[in-house]
Amino acid sequence: GAVVSQHPSWVICKSGTSVKIECRSLDFQATTMFWYRQFPKQSLMLMATSNEGSKATYEQGVEKDKFLINHASLTLSTLTVTSAHPEDSSFYICSARDSSSYNEQFFGPGTRLTVL
Protein backbone atom coordinates (compact mmCIF):
# COMPACT_ATOMS: atom_id res chain seq x y z
CA GLY A 1 0.00 0.00 0.00
CA ALA A 2 0.90 3.64 -0.32
CA VAL A 3 3.32 4.85 2.33
CA VAL A 4 4.02 8.38 3.47
CA SER A 5 6.94 9.13 5.74
CA GLN A 6 7.78 12.16 7.81
CA HIS A 7 11.13 13.20 9.18
CA PRO A 8 11.91 13.87 11.89
CA SER A 9 9.31 12.15 14.02
CA TRP A 10 10.16 14.34 17.00
CA VAL A 11 12.18 17.52 17.20
CA ILE A 12 13.06 19.84 20.05
CA CYS A 13 14.45 23.26 19.24
CA LYS A 14 15.23 26.54 20.91
CA SER A 15 13.02 29.55 20.51
CA GLY A 16 14.05 31.66 17.52
CA THR A 17 15.48 28.82 15.46
CA SER A 18 14.01 27.32 12.29
CA VAL A 19 12.91 23.74 11.89
CA LYS A 20 12.34 21.81 8.67
CA ILE A 21 9.94 18.87 8.47
CA GLU A 22 9.98 16.55 5.47
CA CYS A 23 7.03 14.66 4.03
CA ARG A 24 7.81 11.95 1.47
CA SER A 25 5.62 9.66 -0.58
CA LEU A 26 7.70 6.49 -0.70
CA ASP A 27 6.03 4.43 -3.39
CA PHE A 28 3.90 6.83 -5.37
CA GLN A 29 3.97 10.27 -6.89
CA ALA A 30 2.04 13.01 -5.17
CA THR A 31 1.21 16.20 -7.03
CA THR A 32 -0.67 17.42 -3.98
CA MET A 33 0.23 17.20 -0.33
CA PHE A 34 -1.52 18.66 2.68
CA TRP A 35 -0.08 19.95 5.93
CA TYR A 36 -2.12 19.73 9.11
CA ARG A 37 -1.56 20.87 12.64
CA GLN A 38 -3.03 19.01 15.60
CA PHE A 39 -3.12 20.28 19.16
CA PRO A 40 -3.52 17.78 22.02
CA LYS A 41 -6.94 16.15 22.12
CA GLN A 42 -8.11 18.19 19.13
CA SER A 43 -8.86 17.54 15.51
CA LEU A 44 -6.61 18.09 12.53
CA MET A 45 -6.49 21.66 11.32
CA LEU A 46 -5.52 22.18 7.71
CA MET A 47 -2.66 24.65 7.39
CA ALA A 48 -1.92 24.59 3.68
CA THR A 49 -2.17 22.68 0.44
CA SER A 50 1.11 22.00 -1.28
CA ASN A 51 1.19 21.56 -5.06
CA GLU A 52 4.28 20.34 -6.86
CA GLY A 53 5.96 23.08 -8.82
CA SER A 54 3.77 25.90 -7.59
CA LYS A 55 3.17 28.02 -4.53
CA ALA A 56 1.32 26.53 -1.62
CA THR A 57 -2.19 27.64 -0.77
CA TYR A 58 -2.51 28.65 2.86
CA GLU A 59 -5.63 28.55 4.98
CA GLN A 60 -6.93 31.72 6.52
CA GLY A 61 -5.01 32.70 9.61
CA VAL A 62 -1.88 30.71 8.76
CA GLU A 63 1.19 32.92 8.31
CA LYS A 64 2.85 31.92 5.06
CA ASP A 65 6.08 33.69 6.00
CA LYS A 66 6.29 31.70 9.19
CA PHE A 67 5.33 28.33 7.79
CA LEU A 68 7.27 27.96 4.56
CA ILE A 69 6.20 25.13 2.30
CA ASN A 70 8.22 23.81 -0.61
CA HIS A 71 6.99 21.03 -2.88
CA ALA A 72 9.97 20.70 -5.15
CA SER A 73 9.40 17.17 -6.40
CA LEU A 74 6.59 14.68 -6.86
CA THR A 75 7.67 12.79 -3.75
CA LEU A 76 8.77 15.47 -1.33
CA SER A 77 7.19 18.42 0.41
CA THR A 78 8.84 20.33 3.23
CA LEU A 79 7.41 22.53 5.96
CA THR A 80 9.81 24.97 7.58
CA VAL A 81 8.76 26.65 10.80
CA THR A 82 10.77 29.85 10.86
CA SER A 83 11.76 31.64 14.05
CA ALA A 84 9.89 29.08 16.09
CA HIS A 85 8.29 30.05 19.38
CA PRO A 86 6.79 27.91 22.16
CA GLU A 87 3.29 28.49 20.80
CA ASP A 88 4.36 26.70 17.60
CA SER A 89 4.80 23.51 19.61
CA SER A 90 2.35 21.03 18.16
CA PHE A 91 1.93 17.84 16.18
CA TYR A 92 2.29 18.34 12.43
CA ILE A 93 0.84 15.79 10.02
CA CYS A 94 1.13 15.63 6.26
CA SER A 95 -0.94 13.72 3.77
CA ALA A 96 -0.27 12.98 0.12
CA ARG A 97 -2.55 12.22 -2.78
CA ASP A 98 -1.81 9.14 -4.86
CA SER A 99 -2.87 10.08 -8.38
CA SER A 100 -2.67 6.44 -9.45
CA SER A 101 -5.19 5.39 -6.80
CA TYR A 102 -8.27 7.54 -7.20
CA ASN A 103 -6.30 10.46 -5.77
CA GLU A 104 -6.69 8.88 -2.37
CA GLN A 105 -5.00 10.64 0.51
CA PHE A 106 -2.51 8.81 2.67
CA PHE A 107 -1.23 10.20 5.93
CA GLY A 108 2.26 10.42 7.33
CA PRO A 109 2.98 9.39 10.92
CA GLY A 110 3.35 12.98 12.09
CA THR A 111 6.08 15.10 13.62
CA ARG A 112 6.03 16.32 17.19
CA LEU A 113 7.61 19.76 17.50
CA THR A 114 8.59 21.12 20.89
CA VAL A 115 9.95 24.65 21.07
CA LEU A 116 11.73 25.55 24.29
Place this chain on the structure above:
Amino acid sequence: AQTVTQSQPEMSVQEAETVTLSCTYDTSESDYYLFWYKQPPSRQMILVIRQEAYKQQNATENRFSVNFQKAAKSFSLKISDSQLGDAAMYFCAYNLGYGGSQGNLIFGKGTKLSVKP
Protein backbone atom coordinates in the same frame (compact mmCIF):
# COMPACT_ATOMS: atom_id res chain seq x y z
CA ALA B 1 -19.64 25.52 3.65
CA GLN B 2 -19.41 21.91 4.56
CA THR B 3 -19.19 21.02 8.23
CA VAL B 4 -18.79 17.79 10.17
CA THR B 5 -20.03 17.43 13.74
CA GLN B 6 -19.19 14.73 16.25
CA SER B 7 -21.25 15.31 19.37
CA GLN B 8 -19.61 12.67 21.57
CA PRO B 9 -16.20 13.81 22.85
CA GLU B 10 -15.69 10.51 24.65
CA MET B 11 -17.22 7.05 24.56
CA SER B 12 -16.52 3.88 26.46
CA VAL B 13 -17.29 0.25 25.64
CA GLN B 14 -16.71 -3.07 27.28
CA GLU B 15 -14.49 -5.50 25.42
CA ALA B 16 -16.52 -7.74 23.06
CA GLU B 17 -19.49 -5.37 23.19
CA THR B 18 -20.81 -3.07 20.45
CA VAL B 19 -20.49 0.70 20.34
CA THR B 20 -21.81 3.34 17.97
CA LEU B 21 -20.11 6.64 17.29
CA SER B 22 -22.21 9.48 15.90
CA CYS B 23 -21.47 11.94 13.13
CA THR B 24 -23.60 14.49 11.35
CA TYR B 25 -22.61 16.71 8.48
CA ASP B 26 -23.90 19.56 6.43
CA THR B 27 -23.50 19.96 2.70
CA SER B 28 -25.46 21.19 -0.28
CA GLU B 29 -23.82 18.66 -2.57
CA SER B 30 -25.58 15.49 -3.67
CA ASP B 31 -22.51 13.41 -4.45
CA TYR B 32 -19.75 13.12 -1.90
CA TYR B 33 -17.80 10.71 0.29
CA LEU B 34 -17.73 10.18 4.01
CA PHE B 35 -14.95 8.56 5.99
CA TRP B 36 -14.11 7.32 9.44
CA TYR B 37 -10.47 7.58 10.44
CA LYS B 38 -8.87 6.03 13.50
CA GLN B 39 -5.97 7.72 15.28
CA PRO B 40 -4.41 5.42 17.90
CA PRO B 41 -1.90 6.66 20.49
CA SER B 42 0.81 6.43 17.82
CA ARG B 43 -1.01 9.37 16.13
CA GLN B 44 -0.93 7.61 12.71
CA MET B 45 -4.18 8.29 10.86
CA ILE B 46 -5.76 5.06 9.60
CA LEU B 47 -8.73 4.88 7.25
CA VAL B 48 -11.37 2.64 8.81
CA ILE B 49 -14.22 2.82 6.36
CA ARG B 50 -15.53 4.86 3.45
CA GLN B 51 -19.08 5.53 2.21
CA GLU B 52 -20.12 6.93 -1.14
CA ALA B 53 -23.18 9.13 -0.89
CA TYR B 54 -24.82 7.79 -4.04
CA LYS B 55 -24.75 4.25 -2.66
CA GLN B 56 -27.73 3.33 -0.52
CA GLN B 57 -26.06 0.25 0.89
CA ASN B 58 -24.16 0.85 4.09
CA ALA B 59 -20.43 0.13 3.94
CA THR B 60 -18.95 -2.63 6.08
CA GLU B 61 -15.38 -3.63 6.84
CA ASN B 62 -15.17 -6.68 9.05
CA ARG B 63 -16.27 -5.54 12.55
CA PHE B 64 -16.86 -1.96 11.38
CA SER B 65 -20.06 -0.83 9.72
CA VAL B 66 -21.81 2.45 9.12
CA ASN B 67 -25.38 3.64 9.27
CA PHE B 68 -25.63 6.21 6.51
CA GLN B 69 -28.79 8.29 6.50
CA LYS B 70 -28.43 10.72 3.60
CA ALA B 71 -31.64 12.65 4.16
CA ALA B 72 -30.79 13.16 7.81
CA LYS B 73 -27.13 13.81 6.95
CA SER B 74 -26.07 11.28 9.53
CA PHE B 75 -23.13 8.88 9.32
CA SER B 76 -22.58 6.74 12.40
CA LEU B 77 -19.91 4.09 12.93
CA LYS B 78 -20.71 0.81 14.63
CA ILE B 79 -17.90 -1.27 16.06
CA SER B 80 -18.89 -4.83 16.88
CA ASP B 81 -17.03 -7.22 19.17
CA SER B 82 -14.87 -4.36 20.44
CA GLN B 83 -11.23 -5.15 21.04
CA LEU B 84 -8.62 -3.43 23.18
CA GLY B 85 -6.86 -2.35 20.00
CA ASP B 86 -9.90 -0.34 18.98
CA ALA B 87 -9.15 2.23 21.65
CA ALA B 88 -8.31 5.42 19.80
CA MET B 89 -9.57 8.77 18.59
CA TYR B 90 -12.08 8.40 15.78
CA PHE B 91 -12.60 11.18 13.28
CA CYS B 92 -15.47 11.49 10.87
CA ALA B 93 -14.53 13.23 7.62
CA TYR B 94 -16.11 14.53 4.44
CA ASN B 95 -14.84 15.08 0.92
CA LEU B 96 -16.20 15.43 -2.56
CA GLY B 97 -13.74 12.89 -3.88
CA TYR B 98 -13.27 9.14 -3.40
CA GLY B 99 -10.17 9.33 -1.26
CA GLY B 100 -10.19 12.95 -0.46
CA SER B 101 -9.33 13.81 -4.03
CA GLN B 102 -11.30 17.04 -4.13
CA GLY B 103 -9.70 19.65 -1.99
CA ASN B 104 -8.98 18.83 1.61
CA LEU B 105 -10.72 16.42 3.95
CA ILE B 106 -13.04 18.14 6.39
CA PHE B 107 -12.79 16.56 9.81
CA GLY B 108 -15.04 16.48 12.84
CA LYS B 109 -13.59 17.16 16.27
CA GLY B 110 -13.23 13.51 17.08
CA THR B 111 -14.49 10.97 19.60
CA LYS B 112 -12.14 9.32 22.04
CA LEU B 113 -13.07 5.66 22.42
CA SER B 114 -11.95 3.70 25.47
CA VAL B 115 -12.27 -0.08 25.62
CA LYS B 116 -12.56 -1.68 29.04
CA PRO B 117 -11.23 -5.20 29.53
